[in-house]
Amino acid sequence: MSPTVVIILIVVALLVVAAVVYGVRTGRRKQLRTRFGPEYDKVVGDADSRSEGERELREREKRHAELELKELSxxxxxxxxxxxxxxxxxxxxxxxxxxxxxxxxxxxxxxxxxxxxxxxxxxxxxxxxxxxxxxxxxxxxxxxxxxxxxxxxxxxxxxxxxxxxxxxxxxxxxxxxxxxxxxxxxxxxxxxxxxxxxxxxxxxxxxxxxxxxx
Known part of the structure; x- marks a missing residue:
């Protein structure tokens, strides 16, 4: 296999990985928007970056999952x-x-x-x-x-x-x-x-x- 072909395959593989990562990130972002609604925009807007704001929202989800919430009688x-x-x-x-x-x-x-x-x-x-x-x-x-x-x-x-x-x-x-x-x-x-x-x-x-x- 020629070096050119190898380089092309590597580039294609990297593009595929990038597409997968982008798709996962986009899906996760959509999920956060759906769950937090207007709070998503507020947290992201107050953060230094979108990534930092989304990290904060994911941390909230983790803390929330650890709570022992209950329905009222x-x-x-x-x-x-x-x-x-x-x-x-x-x-x-x-x-x-x-x-x-x-x-x-x-x-x-x-x-x-x-x-x-x-x-x-x-x-x-x-x-x-x-x-x-x-x-x-x-x-x-x-x-x-x-x-x-x-x-x-x-x-x-x-x-x-x-x-x-x-x-x-x-x-x-x-x-x-x-x-x-x-x-x-x-x-x-x-x-x-x-x-x-x-x-x-x-x-x-x-x-x-x-x-x-x-």
């Missing part, structure tokens, strides 16, 4: 549903306290499902593997909750926080799945009488929550 689901109804009732007279209660309730639910709840960022990373579609709701709710604690959130902000919390809450509970194409989706809006809310925040123009069904 029908009794537990019923208790959480009742607890959420009470949060929405509490919102009428005490919006800030209701948001704080909602935060605690969501954290409790996360714990009962088997997720660690120590560090907030780690909590987000763990949740992103199976609940990426509602993760941004959780981020927004958490941010408003912190502003509320600092006295920087008005009633409409607090109402939106409750809507955001409900998105992840419903996702984790597995009951009444909520749409995630808009935080102000009417189907996700807490039922709160407009008049009473305005009594607590008369300075907020146009902040009337919609009275819609849960």
């Amino acid at each position: 029908a009794e537990s689901k019923a208790k959480y549903s009742v607890a959420w109804e009470e949060v929405q009732i509490q919102f009428v007279d005490s919006p800030g306290e209701a948001v704080s209660t909602a935060d605690g309730l969501v954290t409790q639910l996360i714990t009962e499902r088997g997720y660690p709840t120590g560090d907030y960022d780690d909590r987000l990373a763990d949740l992103s593997v199976a609940h990426a579609q509602t993760l941004e709701h959780y981020r927004d709710a958490h941010a408003i909750s912190e502003r509320s604690a600092a006295g920087e959130a008005n009633t409409e902000d607090l109402r939106q926080a409750l809507v955001h919390y409900r998105a992840l809450f419903a996702d984790l509970l597995g009951e009444n799945p909520v749409r995630t194409d808009g935080a102000s989706d009417a189907a996700s809006t807490p039922t709160v009488p407009t008049q009473k809310i305005n009594n607590h925040d008369s300075d907020v123009a146009g902040s009337r929550p919609d009275a819609t069904s849960r």
Whole structure:
């Protein structure tokens, strides 16, 4: 076999290997995009490179696989549903306290499902593997909750926080799945009488929550 033929065969072999590697990488990337949804773009965008971001997502998958997650019993689901109804009732007279209660309730639910709840960022990373579609709701709710604690959130902000919390809450509970194409989706809006809310925040123009069904 002539040296030229050998070189050609080597080049062909390298091209085949490169094609296989590219195909595997592309398939893996598609799988990550499908699993993490908008979280894929966020993590990759925050990383120094696409490879580094994808490595982080694969690490999340590995950690998630080691968690002992569990489904809730029908009794537990019923208790959480009742607890959420009470949060929405509490919102009428005490919006800030209701948001704080909602935060605690969501954290409790996360714990009962088997997720660690120590560090907030780690909590987000763990949740992103199976609940990426509602993760941004959780981020927004958490941010408003912190502003509320600092006295920087008005009633409409607090109402939106409750809507955001409900998105992840419903996702984790597995009951009444909520749409995630808009935080102000009417189907996700807490039922709160407009008049009473305005009594607590008369300075907020146009902040009337919609009275819609849960």
